[in-house]
Amino acid sequence: MPNLRLALCQTDPWVGDIARNGDEVVHWTKQAVEAGAQLVAFPEMALTGYPVEDLALRRSFVEASRSGLVELAGRLAAAGLGEVPVVVGYLGRSEQASPRFGRPAGSPQNCAAVLFRGEVATRFAKHHLPNYGVFDEYRWFVPGDQLPVVRVHGVDVALAICEDIWQDGGRVTAAREAEAGLLLVINGSPYERNKDDARLELVRRRAAEAGCALAYVNMVGGQDELVFDGDSIVVAPDGEVLARSPQFEEHLLVLDLDLPAASSDHTDGLLLADGLHLVRAELGGEPADAPADAVRAEVAPRITDEAEIWSALVSGTRAYVRKNGFRSVLIGLSGGIDSAVVAALAVDAIGAENVYCVSMPSRYSSQHSRDDAAELARRTGLNFRTVSIAPMFDAYVAATELTGLAEENLQSRLRGTLLMAISNQEGHIVLAPGNKSELAVGYSTLYGDSVGAYGPIKDVYKSLIFRLARWRNEEAERLGAVPPIPENTIVKPPSAELRPDQKDSDSLPDYDLLDTVLDLYVEGDQGRDAIVAAGFDPAVVDRVVRLVDTAEYKRRQYPPGPKISVKGFGRDRRLPITNRWRQG
Ligand SMILES: Nc1ncnc2c1ncn2[C@@H]1O[C@H](COP(=O)(O)OP(=O)(O)OC[C@H]2O[C@@H]([n+]3cccc(C(=O)O)c3)[C@H](O)[C@@H]2O)[C@@H](O)[C@H]1O
Numbered sequence: 001m002p003n004l005r006l007a008l009c010q011t012d013p014w015v016g017d018i019a020r021n022g023d024e025v026v027h028w029t030k031q032a033v034e035a036g037a038q039l040v041a042f043p044e045m046a047l048t049g050y051p052v053e054d055l056a057l058r059r060s061f062v063e064a065s066r067s068g069l070v071e072l073a074g075r076l077a078a079a080g081l082g083e084v085p086v087v088v089g090y091l092g093r094s095e096q097a098s099p100r101f102g103r104p105a106g107s108p109q110n111c112a113a114v115l116f117r118g119e120v121a122t123r124f125a126k127h128h129l130p131n132y133g134v135f136d137e138y139r140w141f142v143p144g145d146q147l148p149v150v151r152v153h154g155v156d157v158a159l160a161i162c163e164d165i166w167q168d169g170g171r172v173t174a175a176r177e178a179e180a181g182l183l184l185v186i187n188g189s190p191y192e193r194n195k196d197d198a199r200l201e202l203v204r205r206r207a208a209e210a211g212c213a214l215a216y217v218n219m220v221g222g223q224d225e226l227v228f229d230g231d232s233i234v235v236a237p238d239g240e241v242l243a244r245s246p247q248f249e250e251h252l253l254v255l256d257l258d259l260p261a262a263s264s265d266h267t268d269g270l271l272l273a274d275g276l277h278l279v280r281a282e283l284g285g286e287p288a289d290a291p292a293d294a295v296r297a298e299v300a301p302r303i304t305d306e307a308e309i310w311s312a313l314v315s316g317t318r319a320y321v322r323k324n325g326f327r328s329v330l331i332g333l334s335g336g337i338d339s340a341v342v343a344a345l346a347v348d349a350i351g352a353e354n355v356y357c358v359s360m361p362s363r364y365s366s367q368h369s370r371d372d373a374a375e376l377a378r379r380t381g382l383n384f385r386t387v388s389i390a391p392m393f394d395a396y397v398a399a400t401e402l403t404g405l406a407e408e409n410l411q412s413r414l415r416g417t418l419l420m421a422i423s424n425q426e427g428h429i430v431l432a433p434g435n436k437s438e439l440a441v442g443y444s445t446l447y448g449d450s451v452g453a454y455g456p457i458k459d460v461y462k463s464l465i466f467r468l469a470r471w472r473n474e475e476a477e478r479l480g481a482v483p484p485i486p487e488n489t490i491v492k493p494p495s496a497e498l499r500p501d502q503k504d505s506d507s508l509p510d511y512d513l514l515d516t517v518l519d520l521y522v523e524g525d526q527g528r529d530a531i532v533a534a535g536f537d538p539a540v541v542d543r544v545v546r547l548v549d550t551a552e553y554k555r556r557q558y559p560p561g562p563k564i565s566v567k568g569f570g571r572d573r574r575l576p577i578t579n580r581w582r583q584g
């Protein structure tokens, strides 16, 4: 007979909204307990949202989190949910000074607690702090030095927080030393392409190292540039996948586990791997079988690469709009592929009725561009209008005698100004349509097409934009719906239409070549010589590298957007703007 029914709550915490997040914990725990769960777990810092960044340095916020936690324990008990241990991440503070890190007692910590019978039964802090890529946890937190092991219905459950399992040793080795029957890990693990495969491999490896089953619960939703895809997993000690949640959806995973009965008599304070001290807590009464009505563990099917990326972009955009208190978005719709994909994403994120698009033709806009924009509006049902920029443009040119690039950029800036004017008037936030290839080489106009609150495709290379557009249309066909993106938008050569017959290919290498070089230089961090040695034309490499290096100032002024790659233009890649170093 299985002896523990576990519930993993894959929820969407909102950063800074402790009251709302507490309500969510009560709501999901109620459902879990109704499903017979004997142990319930929520993601990393589920009470405060994650990452809280420098909010961690605000004493008032730390105190609000700590008192919110105590209040939550009381609320759970008052709601009749106190007899089931609930693991919740929160923002806490250290009891002792950390001389090694030069931090006093009371420094912020990334914590988790087990709430039980109206009390905080045990609390602990993350041991391994990530400090690479988008993470800066040594800036905010001091590490914890305990391995909590809670005995729940006769099973010893060791607890860990996210990065604790991404680094060798630490709580994983300590869990084996403590003879845990289950390693329960709560996470705030952001989405990246192919990370689901990396996670699965990781949890399998760590389960083998810990010598016990491993349960991994992650959050969903979006927080500024981060997207969380969930993908909660439970594996057996031999790596067999026992259960897996779907990606990008809030989800309650309930399953019965057959775990070894606790037999260890290790005592509190025992020194384990990596200087961790064992802290034990006895919870959840006598050994008992899981409830008789067996729960069939669910293993959600995997989705395709394109579906995963599309869902990530939709999740990030939806979260940004909603969590910032907006209902609607505004997009300049040119008839080109980028704004078409952004519009289709926005429709999927917040519904066509909340998406407002404006066509802003100039004298260089082709008829097919206007028609393609109108056609996308017709297919999706979004709100569409046309405002010509010709009169404003003529007035400007007459007053200033602009020519060449200044004249080209003026068109883009008039569109940017118009979008912001409509945003101010009607309350929609503007979505910026720039893609990663353009951001990399600075192919956009400052204060023009780069205006906006959020850039849904800023981490998507142009060649991938085309793939996603085709995939989204095919998906619509498969479901018997109208494909949102007009075929002509996908097949015509990309053009900014800022002068007669302009094509992107006049100023940039072919996008497939450009994106390959960018991938090596940006994601791969390869130098100019290494890229040339890999067989690329030195002239192309030199040009691309120079364009990327000199466009840092533009990228820094670009709005945030969802990260989908190993290295997005945001917190992942921090280069000086004022920089005289040139490759090659
Ligand atoms: N290091 C630095 N730090 C801060 N500011 C710096 C700077 N270097 C230049 N600047 C400033 O930036 C200005 C130049 O930037 P900006 O005004 O944007 O203009 P710029 O980069 O010269 O031109 C825009 C480029 O983007 C292309 N474009 C525009 C619009 C849409 C699309 C598309 O297809 O999506 C492409 C367009 O064809 C052109 O090649 C300079 O006049 C200067 O004021």
Ligand SMILES: Nc1ncnc2c1ncn2[C@@H]1O[C@H](COP(=O)(O)OP(=O)(O)OP(=O)(O)O)[C@@H](O)[C@H]1O
Residues within 6 Å of the ligand: 331, 332, 333, 334, 335, 336, 337, 338, 339, 340, 358, 359, 360, 361, 362, 365, 415, 433, 438, 449, 494, 495, 496, 497
């Ligand atoms: N005629 C237009 N009407 C409305 N918006 C436009 C128009 N032309 C450009 N824009 C806006 O400026 C952005 C940059 O457009 P541009 O055509 O210069 O380059 P692009 O990167 O090829 O984008 P797209 O593929 O969307 O056309 C567009 O995505 C769109 O938001």
Ligand SMILES: NC(=O)CC[C@H](N)C(=O)O
Residues within 6 Å of the ligand: 044, 130, 135, 161, 162, 163, 164, 166, 187, 188, 189, 190
């Ligand atoms: N919140 C964390 O500790 C996350 C770090 C971890 N490497 C991840 O990306 O999943």
